[in-house]
Amino acid sequence: MTGNTNGAARPQLLVFAGPNGSGKSTINKSVREHFSGEYVNADDIARTLTHIPDARERNLQAAEMARQQREQCMAEGRDLAYETVMSTEEKVADLITAHRAGYLVSLYFITTDNPDLNVQRVINRVAQGGHAVLEAQIRQRYARSLNLLACAVEKADNALVIDNSGSRTEIVARKKDDQYEYSVTALAPPYLEACYQSLKEREESLKFLTQGHQAWTFADASHGREYAGEGVITAWHIGLITPGGLEIHDRQLLSHVQQSGDHFQLAYAYQHGKRVQ
Structure with a gap:
């Protein structure tokens, strides 16, 4: 990582x-x-x-x-x-x-x-x-x-x-x-x-998601964080392209995923530590 x-x-x-x-x-x-x-x-x-x-x-x-x-x-x-x-x-x-x-x-x-x-x-x-x-x-x-x-x-x-x-x-x-x-x-x-x-x-x-990307990191998954952009989805992760490189989002932590074609809107939210769904 x-x-x-x-x-x-x-x-x-x-x-x-x-x-x-x-x-x-x-x-x-x-x-x-x-x-x-x-x-x-x-x-x-x-x-x-x-x-x-x-x-x-x-x-x-x-x-x-x-x-x-x-x-x-x-x-x-x-x-x-x-x-x-x-x-x-x-x-x-x-x-x-x-x-x-x-x-x-x-x-x-x-x-x-x-x-x-x-x-x-x-x-x-x-x-x-x-x-x-x-x-x-x-x-x-x-x-x-x-x-x-x-x-x-x-x-x-x-x-x-x-x-x-x-x-x-x-x-x-x-x-x-x-x-x-x-x-x-x-x-x-x-x-x-x-x-x-x-x-x-x-x-x-x-x-699969990181092939061809020299720099990547797991996205900040703190409470209240929201993201939008072009990306690719797998069973476990979503990779979004950002100006700083590829950011990987873990689907097990995400509270909100909205997909339209290759465009994603993502959000993290927790209540008493548990993911809000």
């Missing part, structure tokens, strides 16, 4: 993503032993907001404060790490925003092969004093997060997909220098096979 790489050292963004109860916090502590940048965690912030008695209000306030801290850090070009369930489209759009701002984006996606495991782990966490998540939310976020997995991996410079189902973690997919490696076998979990197929199709889509 092309971007704002001018030869200078790029600031680092580490994103630890995956469904509730997958073990993100445990793994990110190990990775961050070698990371000197700022770490922003909404759960940590929530624990300091003892003056807010309502748990839901406390968590909402913490999430907003975490968002502001992330944006401030990125505006100053500082190294940053954070956690996210990544169950909403806007969280993937954030990866594009970071890359366009010059960040080297490394995604660590931690999951299990069965949402029942996630539910039980959250129950165990609550028994030890951790924060609770409703079972229905855990299952819904599990499905949404895995549905966005290939989309997120595509937007990262580097990515590791880590299966944390058993007693030992296993790296089941890897992306580095735009090259993919998979551990897809007959025993591979269904989510990995689905990710593998989606990434293969996405790779072919990008190859």
